[in-house]
Amino acid sequence: MITPRSYTRGSILHSVLLLLALIACQPKSTNKREAIDYSDTTYWYARGHFSAPFGAEPGERPEKPADLFYVYPTVSTIAFADNDASWFADITLPEVREEANGNQRFNKMLYGEYNFYAPYYRQMIFEAYQQPADTLAKLAQFAAADVNDAFQYYMAHFNQGRPFFLMGHSQGSQMLIELLKHGMTDAQRKQMVAAYCIGYHVTAEELAAYPEALKPATDSLMPGLVIFNSVTDTSAIGMVSKGDVVGVNPTTWSMATDTVPADFHLGMAKYNDARDSVLIVPCPTRTFLYEHTTVCPDLDPEMVFIPAYEAMFPKGNLHFADSWLFGGNVLENMRCRLSHWNP
Helix, strand or coil: CECCCCCCHHHHHHHHHHHHHCCCCCCCCCCCCCCCCCCCHHHEEEECCCCCCCCCCCCCCCCCCCEEEEECCECCCCCCCCCHHHHECCCCCHHHHHHHHHHHHHHHHHCCCCEEEEECCCCECHHHHHCCHHHHHHHHHHHHHHHHHHHHHHHHHHHCCCCEEEEEECHHHHHHHHHHHHCCCHHHHHHEEEEEEECCCCCHHHHHHCCCCCCECCCCCCCEEECCCEECCHHHCCCCCCCCCCCCECCCCECCCCCECHHHCCCEEEEECCCCEEEEECCCCCEEEECCEEECCCCCCCCCCCHHHCCCCCCCECHHHHHHHCHHHHHHHHHHHHHCCCC
């Protein structure tokens, strides 16, 4: 899935145009997997460096209660160039790493009350998602291996026994789900407060195959896997959330299907140019859960609609907004889950 580097409809369209303009470009990465050296700071956007907690006064440096390991969504504008080496973003190139930085900077500011760890990885380019399921699955394992390597390096060298959150959006969430299924030990899972895998899905088959690794959190306090996707209308459910069996309503953190009043929505995260910061601003909407997708009937279906992607994300599908649309709810819920976390 592709998610833009910044958070306005105009910048999304800019990314689409840039993708089309680069259609003839050929990245240098290779299908022969050579492990990324995550001891090299080149391959990290952030390794826990201090950033002010959300809402803190300037100069405050309180002890941070937990870590956040963040994996960014599809941001690469490099297009397929008719050879197998072209399926992945080449993170040895500064310009490719830079494509991820707008998204990562936004989230580092939003979740600044936690130690923020964010690796670069050789993510799949957009065209990978147009391939047959078996091809896509093989490509995904290449990208997932980087995320696993980065996570294991983080656990060995940075974590120091602290509780941690996992968070991703779209392809980033896909990679984290693979990490949960194949890469984490039981001891590591006990340190995890929650895995917010926003904008993706878990099927009934996956849930049955990995019952210990994929434990859905079905209330606002329990640890485990948290997934949500949103639309303005049930007809707008697209490929990302179709078939999901664990999605919750992020205004209640439950699978209840009742309509929830608008005041349960605690605001969306928005970048503020004047203050160079991320703010939580009002975004009142009723919500209800339908087939594990959150329906927001009071929002404009044109909110993040891109005609070029209508086949995957029909009008009213809010995939491009999911990572920030419920920012206030996610912040509050992280605090609640952490306060009740018991290793």
